[in-house]
Amino acid sequence: GEDVEQSLFLSVREGDSSVINCTYTDSSSTYLYWYKQEPGAGLQLLTYIFSNMDMKQDQRLTVLLNKKDKHLSLRIADTQTGDSAIYFCAVPYTSGTYKYIFGTGTRLKVLA
Amino acid sequence: EPEVTQTPSHQVTQMGQEVILRCVPISNHLYFYWYRQILGQKVEFLVSFYNNEISEKSEIFDDQFSVERPDGSNFTLKIRSTKLEDSAMYFCASSAVAGPYNEQFFGPGTRLTVL
Numbered sequence: 599g600e601d602v603e604q605s606l607f608l609s610v611r612e613g614d615s616s617v618i619n620c621t622y623t624d625s626s627s628t629y630l631y632w633y634k635q636e637p638g639a640g641l642q643l644l645t646y647i648f649s650n651m652d653m654k655q656d657q658r659l660t661v662l663l664n665k666k667d668k669h670l671s672l673r674i675a676d677t678q679t680g681d682s683a684i685y686f687c688a689v690p691y692t693s694g695t696y697k698y699i700f701g702t703g704t705r706l707k708v709l710a
Numbered sequence: 711e712p713e714v715t716q717t718p719s720h721q722v723t724q725m726g727q728e729v730i731l732r733c734v735p736i737s738n739h740l741y742f743y744w745y746r747q748i749l750g751q752k753v754e755f756l757v758s759f760y761n762n763e764i765s766e767k768s769e770i771f772d773d774q775f776s777v778e779r780p781d782g783s784n785f786t787l788k789i790r791s792t793k794l795e796d797s798a799m800y801f802c803a804s805s806a807v808a809g810p811y812n813e814q815f816f817g818p819g820t821r822l823t824v825l
């Protein structure tokens with residue numbers, strides 16, 4: 599079945615760039631998503647990328663997709679303390695009905 | 711902006727009790743989902759629902775779980791006899807259609823604590 603993997607922790611200094619990585623196994627996904635979860639809160643859609651794109655930029659966020667290697671990354675420029683959260687990569691999976699398979703989540707800690 | 715809402719935000723129950731978690735999907739959406747996140751673990755798919763019936767359920771969704779759309783707006787998840795291991799955050803989601811071109815919108819979640 600589908601599997602989505604992420605590293606568990608990332609710590610950066612305020613003002614630096616953060617790069618969160620995700621690898622997945624199913625290559626049929628047409629959109630891939632990044633969600634943010636702040637402590638005690640729900641899942642907030644951060645950004646997404648269409649599978650025929652290599653890169654998408656949205657203000658401080660840059661999503662890179664390497665479809666050949668099945669590797670997705672999220673770069674946050676000028677990371678702020680408010681960016682401290684868990685970031686989930688979500689890959690739609692179409693075996694049976696359409697559902698999301700989530701990665702383990704990467705806990706980003708921003709140090710002042 | 712339309713959003714998915716869930717109630718309650720936090721539910722505490724005794725083991726063996728029944729709980730009902732409620733969701734109000736976005737009004738013109740037709741597909742509904744429940745996901746669960748045990749503390750510190752992945753968000754896992756539980757069940758999808760369309761046209762008043764379950765489309766797919768995961769291995770987690772056993773006979774203790776059921777879903778219902780009792781009226782035109784609510785979508786509920788019932789756990790018949792809760793176990794300690796049911797303690798988790800439960801997320802409801804909805805989408806306009808099923809398929810890769812439509813996003814699932816998630817609610818804020820209900821934190822279920824089973825004592």
